[in-house]
Amino acid sequence: MREFEYVRAGEVGQAVAMVTADPETSYLAGGTTQLDLMKDGVLAPDRLVDITRLPLGGVTRDGDVLRVGALASMEELAADPTVAERLPFLREALLMGASPQLRNMATIGGNLLQRTRCRYFRDPAVSACNKRRRGTGCAAVQEVARMHAILGASEHCIALHPSDMAVALVALDAVVHLLGAGGSRSVPIREFYLLPGDTPDVENVLRHGELITAVEVPLLPPGARSTYLKVRDRASYEFALTSAAVALRIDGGVIGEARVAMGGVGTVPWRATTTEQMLEGSPPSPEVFAAAAELAITDPYVVPGTAFKVELAKRTVARALRTAATQGGPR
């Protein structure tokens, strides 16, 4: 790890000004992504601005919207009573991520910005990584890939976005609030993340120095059924091979509204819109779920090590739909 300067920000404006002014300065929240990458030599900022003492925490409800401060911890958000009651699958997605120790440190803002687990990205001894350095190639495409994306991928990068929470937030059409030197703006989460294209080093619309201040999450309608389902190589403490966040409103034997997003498959948290369209207006039957799940993966970009995800992801979505319809009721 390179030496760096550490500054604890006293107030929000000062933090934003400091980071904006210097391309070699970064924010530090819970540090569970940032410090790992610094120790591995992937990131080497000159200065870290610790934002954990800024007044950006807390989870508050305003009508049918939940406002989550960027510094709320994963554990805190999972424990919120409104989340338990009206966003149960978000709670599940949070609790299926990482470990209790990590969830106590990790913040919501940091979670949205966590970096890929692509092992080549995390190993500076590997030179071919377009995400670390544009134009160097992609070791994952050339060598062995498994924990990689099949949707939104390109020959330039197949890195997964590993967040579980973001999958649920994408299904919920959350809105990310940003504060930059020039003022604040709000970005729907589906526009927040960018596909790699030929610039995989650019992962989102955040400009350097812009701070995530909060995330607004619309609550599910009362009576909605939802589930988050995560397939992984061991029972806990492991990233998803595939996952699905599903919320259904079923009125009179017909699916009135369907929200379906997938993890473990996309370079960004992936919303399965065609699946949703097919579901809406259909009866909630296993046959409908299976057919809708078939639509969840179109035009995958596969390499030998990731080909299995095409089928596994469809089964994951189908299972999640069945589970939501039968078990995911109000608790």
Added chain:
Amino acid sequence: MGASVLRPDGALKVSGEFAYSSDLWLDGMLWGATLRSPHPSAWIRSIDIGPALAMPGVYAVLTHEDVPGEKFYGLENKDQPVLAIDQVRYQGEPVALVAADHPETARRAADAIVVTYGEREAVTDPRVALERRMLVRHQPVRVGSTFSADVVVTGEYEVGMQDQAFLGPESGLAVPAEDGGVDLYIATQWLHVDQGQVAPCLGLPPEKVRLTLAGVGGAFGAREDLSMQIHASMLALRTGKPVKMVYGREESFFGHVHRHPAWMRYEHGATLDGRLVYVKAEILLDGGAYTSSSPAVVGNAASLGVGPYEVDNVHIDAYGTFTNNPPCGAMRGFGAVQACYAYESQMDRLAAACGLTPVEIRIRNAVSQGSRLATGQVVDTPAPLAEMLRDLDAMPLPESVSRDLRDLPGGVGQTTHGDGVRRGVGYGVGIKNICFSEGFDDYSTARVRVELLGGEPHVLVHTAAAEVGQGLVIIQAQIARTELGIDHVTVAPADTQVGSSGSSSASRQSYVTGGAVKTACEAVRERIEKDGRPLEVILQDGPIEETREYRHRRTFPMDPVTGQGDSHTQLALCVHRAVVDVDVELGLVKVVELAAVQDVGKILNPLALEGQIHGGTAQGLGLALMEEIQVRDGKVLNPSFTDYLIPTILDMPPMQLKILENPDPNAPYGLRGAGEPPTLSSTPAIAAAVRNATGLPLSRVPIRPQDIALA
């Protein structure tokens, strides 16, 4: 003896207060770092240490030229360079060393060393190595001449490269001494074999290289070979300052040997009623770049390659290859694990072909006392395998599919609420040699001293035996208390100030060091009894001290052509039943229960013993379902605990245990080594259970979700 006495290190470890070797500290010490090869195979054209030496805070930069004594070391064959000389043979091979006043400075200086490599062809496919006869050992076993039968089943099986995955990385502290020697505080499995390898490379007589065991954070075989012992000593001697070295997690994956990956082809012939006629097998184990303990591993694979079954005609070829893959060597189960997975898979195929249950086919062929193994060795102590299988079969099966998410495949990932879940049951049987085999002079030394402290008799037990987490310290204390009837017993820190205890491996320490402590205690007792006066009175004349060596029964080499010979001193059996629920759609396995029956001869400490069986079983579960070092073209793809998965407590089910005590009259108290056998049989039991649930052949472990869901 026989009580669940708590071990002294237990509470400290749980509460984070135990001092591991990585916690060693001396004021003014330097930090060592290692520069390693990025290539699996290359010539070294030049090494320029100039840029590293020029960095402030750097005290020494050393290469092979600075090795003061012999340039090579090794457990069985001195073929491993202390530091690479003109070539590197595996990715991660140490090339140069740095000592600096800060660990980060040391690492940066190591990075600043300029090594020019000339890359060359790497041989990374062991089948190619076999064709080219790049062999560390070929051990055949030949007996009988009937190789046809009414029922024949064949199979090819593969076992991935498992890692010991201990939590305490390689670490230690070398302190230069006034006599020109070095004091080394180190986490290891065998102090004297380290001493015997370190001293010649330092150009020092053994007595000037004194080792003391530091807190060991797990071993499982990975600490049998040297890691940083010579390196830290070289740096300490060169700088005249204490030098500490601690590997990081990633470096640790390159810092020790792994379990040999295996490719195996088996053919079993049997009568229509399921009695074995013959077994043919080819077992290929990749030893990687250096010898390590591969010859002994190959020997075990050969001698135990048919399992604990009676069969008159055997044709086995076990090979260990040299390649440019990571070196492989000792790991819990030591050569018996891979073959066990294959022969047990075969026994299930045979059962199916003969229309028998897995339990029945095993009972029909089970060894018992008096059986002759394929090596000609007669099992001359109790081996009640049929009884163990019946006991196992009689244990109640767990309830049908549970409603608790934690008990379902995918666990709290709530992948299923019972949907798509199929149950399977499988059995596994394993046989493991205890203690060193094939003619090795295997012994341990114990010094026992009784003296008055504060007017009361105290016992001090001193051995060089390494407590690696198996509970050996408390066993030594229990033996001393039992033999001498004195309550106050202290077990001295293990060091080289007393004779060798041999390795904490091969499940041998309770047997051999236990035997040494027992014998030394008996010698002390004899003196007390001879004296006739009350102990307190005798001790007023001064302490009583006795040192004894203990050896187990002799063993003999295997014939190089036929494999015949009494190569093992003790054999241990363990049987497992696995019950799994498999989500066949998503490929997820929940091991619902593991039941085991093991014959340990004599239980010394029930709690410690159960811990060993649980732990060994869990390591076998890891191999069955997730643990594998992925190597491609000689390069390790997953050197981290993010990518190398080991089971968590949620993966490990509750166990039912039945422990038998059929004594081995040759061993102290009749005991039988217990740490390894469960590691053998749990893997095939779980694989069999998953096959039973899915109907898939599953001929490779670890079995991953895609192997089930998308087969």
